[in-house]
Amino acid sequence: MNSEKKIEEIAVYWTQAQSIVSAFISSTVPNFEDANDVLQSVAVAVVRKYDTYDRKSPFTAWAIGIARNEVLHYKRKYARDKHIFDDELVNKIAQTYHEKSSELDDMKKALEKCVSKIEGRWKQILQMRYVREMDAKRIAQCLGVSSNAVFVALHRIRLSLRECIQKTMRAREFGSNG
Amino acid sequence: MDRDKLMSQYFFSSLNRQEQELFAKYLKEDPEFLKQFVTESYVQRRLYDLFVGQDNQKLLFDSAVLQSPYEMDLWAALLNEEKTAPTIELEVSKNEPVLIEKLQKQKIVRKSSKTTLITAVAALAAVILLIVYVQLNPKEFSDPVATLADMVDVRWADPAMSLKRGDRLFTRQGGIQLKEGILKIQMDNGSNVVVEAPSEFEFITYDQIELRYGRLYANVPRRAIGFIVSTPNSNVIDLGTQFGVKVNIDGGTEVHVLKGKVSLIAGKQSEEGTSELVQQGQARRVEKGQEAIQAIAINPGAFVRDIDSQNHYVWRGQPLDLADVIGGGNGWGTGQANTRIDPITGKLAQRMEPDGIQRTTPYILVPDLDFVDGLFIPDGRAGAVQVSSEGDMYEGCPETTGRCFYGPFNGSVLPLKTANEVFDHTVQIGGQTFGGPGRPIILLHSNLGITFDLTAIRESYVCSIGYLKSRIGVADFQEGHPCNANFYVLVDGQVRYSLLHYKQKGELTDISIKLEDTDRFLTLVTADGQGPNKSGDDLSGRTFLYDWCVFAEPVLVLGE
Numbered sequence: 001m002n003s004e005k006k007i008e009e010i011a012v013y014w015t016q017a018q019s020i021v022s023a024f025i026s027s028t029v030p031n032f033e034d035a036n037d038v039l040q041s042v043a044v045a046v047v048r049k050y051d052t053y054d055r056k057s058p059f060t061a062w063a064i065g066i067a068r069n070e071v072l073h074y075k076r077k078y079a080r081d082k083h084i085f086d087d088e089l090v091n092k093i094a095q096t097y098h099e100k101s102s103e104l105d106d107m108k109k110a111l112e113k114c115v116s117k118i119e120g121r122w123k124q125i126l127q128m129r130y131v132r133e134m135d136a137k138r139i140a141q142c143l144g145v146s147s148n149a150v151f152v153a154l155h156r157i158r159l160s161l162r163e164c165i166q167k168t169m170r171a172r173e174f175g176s177n178g
Numbered sequence: 179m180d181r182d183k184l185m186s187q188y189f190f191s192s193l194n195r196q197e198q199e200l201f202a203k204y205l206k207e208d209p210e211f212l213k214q215f216v217t218e219s220y221v222q223r224r225l226y227d228l229f230v231g232q233d234n235q236k237l238l239f240d241s242a243v244l245q246s247p248y249e250m251d252l253w254a255a256l257l258n259e260e261k262t263a264p265t266i267e268l269e270v271s272k273n274e275p276v277l278i279e280k281l282q283k284q285k286i287v288r289k290s291s292k293t294t295l296i297t298a299v300a301a302l303a304a305v306i307l308l309i310v311y312v313q314l315n316p317k318e319f320s321d322p323v324a325t326l327a328d329m330v331d332v333r334w335a336d337p338a339m340s341l342k343r344g345d346r347l348f349t350r351q352g353g354i355q356l357k358e359g360i361l362k363i364q365m366d367n368g369s370n371v372v373v374e375a376p377s378e379f380e381f382i383t384y385d386q387i388e389l390r391y392g393r394l395y396a397n398v399p400r401r402a403i404g405f406i407v408s409t410p411n412s413n414v415i416d417l418g419t420q421f422g423v424k425v426n427i428d429g430g431t432e433v434h435v436l437k438g439k440v441s442l443i444a445g446k447q448s449e450e451g452t453s454e455l456v457q458q459g460q461a462r463r464v465e466k467g468q469e470a471i472q473a474i475a476i477n478p479g480a481f482v483r484d485i486d487s488q489n490h491y492v493w494r495g496q497p498l499d500l501a502d503v504i505g506g507g508n509g510w511g512t513g514q515a516n517t518r519i520d521p522i523t524g525k526l527a528q529r530m531e532p533d534g535i536q537r538t539t540p541y542i543l544v545p546d547l548d549f550v551d552g553l554f555i556p557d558g559r560a561g562a563v564q565v566s567s568e569g570d571m572y573e574g575c576p577e578t579t580g581r582c583f584y585g586p587f588n589g590s591v592l593p594l595k596t597a598n599e600v601f602d603h604t605v606q607i608g609g610q611t612f613g614g615p616g617r618p619i620i621l622l623h624s625n626l627g628i629t630f631d632l633t634a635i636r637e638s639y640v641c642s643i644g645y646l647k648s649r650i651g652v653a654d655f656q657e658g659h660p661c662n663a664n665f666y667v668l669v670d671g672q673v674r675y676s677l678l679h680y681k682q683k684g685e686l687t688d689i690s691i692k693l694e695d696t697d698r699f700l701t702l703v704t705a706d707g708q709g710p711n712k713s714g715d716d717l718s719g720r721t722f723l724y725d726w727c728v729f730a731e732p733v734l735v736l737g738e
Contacts, residue, residue, distance in 0.1 A: 019227065027215065027222075084202050085202065096213060136191045144455045151187070151191060154186065154189075
């Protein structure tokens with residue numbers, strides 16, 4: 001395979017797998033910037049190791065495998081604390097991501113629909129959380145309110161989103177069956 | 179402990195060691211909890227991608243919500259209400275937290291910025307090339323985030339540096355070291371930043387600047403809230419405001435908040451350091467190597483807030499001098515002293531023509547001065563008087579002799595005519611010389627009116643105008659001759675201030691007049707308090723002859 005075609009093929013596969021791979025990394029590396037660094041390393045490794053990829057198996061599973069190794073490498077290198085996600089747990093999470101990958105892909109549209117319903121101050125608090133990458137404590141510092149107040153707000157948004165996604169997916173399922 | 183709350187703490191905050199162990203135990207032992215965690219961590223990541231990625235533009239910035247006034251205080255109050263909401267209680271651990279993020283932040287080296295990845299998410303074919311490029315050229319990879327809008331007297335530390343006006347500025351291109359001069363930078367997020375030498379700074383992201391030393395002034399619009407200035411020992415997070423940051427060469431940081439408020443976080447790790455909300459009019463210092471925040475006196479003049487190389491304008495917040503404007507200047511000392519505006523031609527003139535001038539033209543335009551709209555002789559005997567080029571009329575204008583002398587004058591040496599002799603006379607008030615450096619004046623012998631165009635000033639300096647401030651009185655000339663003067667300040671033809679029948683030479687009265695953003699024309703008027711001449715053209719014995727009215731230190735306070 002010439003290199004141009006190879007890059008094109010990887011790009012297609014990668015585009016399909018990236019949301020799952022990046023979510024897996026973020027689940028074990030909660031700081032988004034750090035997770036992005038790991039994601040970048042994974043992408044580089046995917047390119048380098050692409051010749052070893054067996055096309056009979058799902059690309060996402062293969063990429064999650066590479067991501068798992070990068071996460072473990074990252075944790076060994078940078079995180080002094082290894083109690084929360086040891087190798088066993090990282091493997092379990094990677095395995096679950098692999099098992100749920102199509103379900104998660106299906107969830108994408110429902111999530112986007114639910115996010116579009118978030119308005120006003122809740123959208124702004126999400127902006128601080130995800131665009132500014134502030135944790136609850138830092139948001140609280142900025143606003144001059146207690147950390148607990150911000151926790152509660154983020155927790156509520158999380159639960160509301162979960163409920164909305166479930167409802168949206170159930171409605172879609174019902175619609176397609178009906 | 180509630181597993182849902184534990185998961186929220188993992189996503190949004192921190193878990194102490196005990197909670198970490200519990201969380202890991204749940205994940206290992208409860209397959210359903212593990213599945214739920216996987217689903218929810220996927221949601222968290224998607225939220226990040228949606229908000230930060232290209233979808234972000236549509237999702238956030240086209241939002242009508244963000245175009246509405248941003249009520250930070252209201253928001254804070256609402257969040258506080260949530261704290262007491264009955265249905266969900268999320269406990270903040272009292273135990274010593276072990277912060278996952280903190281531990282992971284031990285790694286400082288970054289290969290690319292956040293936006294690098296955003297681009298990667300968006301551009302399908304480019305994704306791999308981009309990553310490979312970053313891998314091969316980690317230091318060269320950067321994003322454009324700002325434009326060099328203007329510069330004054332700049333000398334770079336690196337002689338090879340050749341930035342010029344209009345050049346784009348990039349993240350992670352290494353520190354920009356300024357040896358001399360001042361830079362004005364327009365950031366893509368809408369913020370304006372002015373950096374004064376000697377200084378070194380670097381753009382970290384589209385909304386973060388690292389100031390290693392020197393002085394930086396930031397004017398941040400509401401849509402760019404969250405803009406960060408990081409220094410060797412602090413982070414300053416903007417909350418929609420104007421503030422200055424000074425970093426001493428030893429690494430100590432000062433923050434001066436001129437408008438709005440900022441969050442100052444002392445210590446490079448926000449979780450470890452102390453923080454404080456610094457309000458308008460306050461200043462704080464963080465010494466090198468310390469996390470304690472000390473209150474210090476604000477020094478609003480310490481920072482260059484704006485520059486304009488074409489107009490030779492360097493603004494540190496000083497008010498705009500209207501006397502300098504009359505001398506043909508930009509309001510900051512570029513005008514010529516001992517200059518007047520001829521009340522017949524509307525042109526600048528050096529020599530004084532001390533003959534009485536009668537009102538012939540209703541309103542005289544002054545096209546040569548950007549900020550002066552025109553002149554007029556106030557006399558209400560024929561009804562309302564035009565006071566602006568837009569036709570604003572002064573209803574209730576006092577009746578006067580309809581004559582004036584000289585035209586508005588900026589300076590200290592007046593060639594005064596007595597009989598057939600003309601001699602230089604220094605303007606004094608209460609024995610003190612006025613009209614020179616430090617004590618500018620507009621000499622406005624009655625009867626005369628001059629109108630300034632506030633909109634032209636606002637547009638030229640991209641600022642708001644808060645107040646007209648001045649000290650008014652009558653100069654000491656011609657002792658023994660009584661004066662009787664009326665002073666008026668009009669805005670768009672309406673009287674905002676008046677001081678009538680002022681008969682005491684040598685004393686000054688302070689005036690301070692609030693101006694609104696909608697005010698267009700500001701008019702200063704002096705009129706003889708004795709009224710029209712009832713004995714024809716004979717002016718002898720008229721107090722009007724001696725109404726040497728002065729607007730001393732006449733300034734517009736900008737940016738408030």
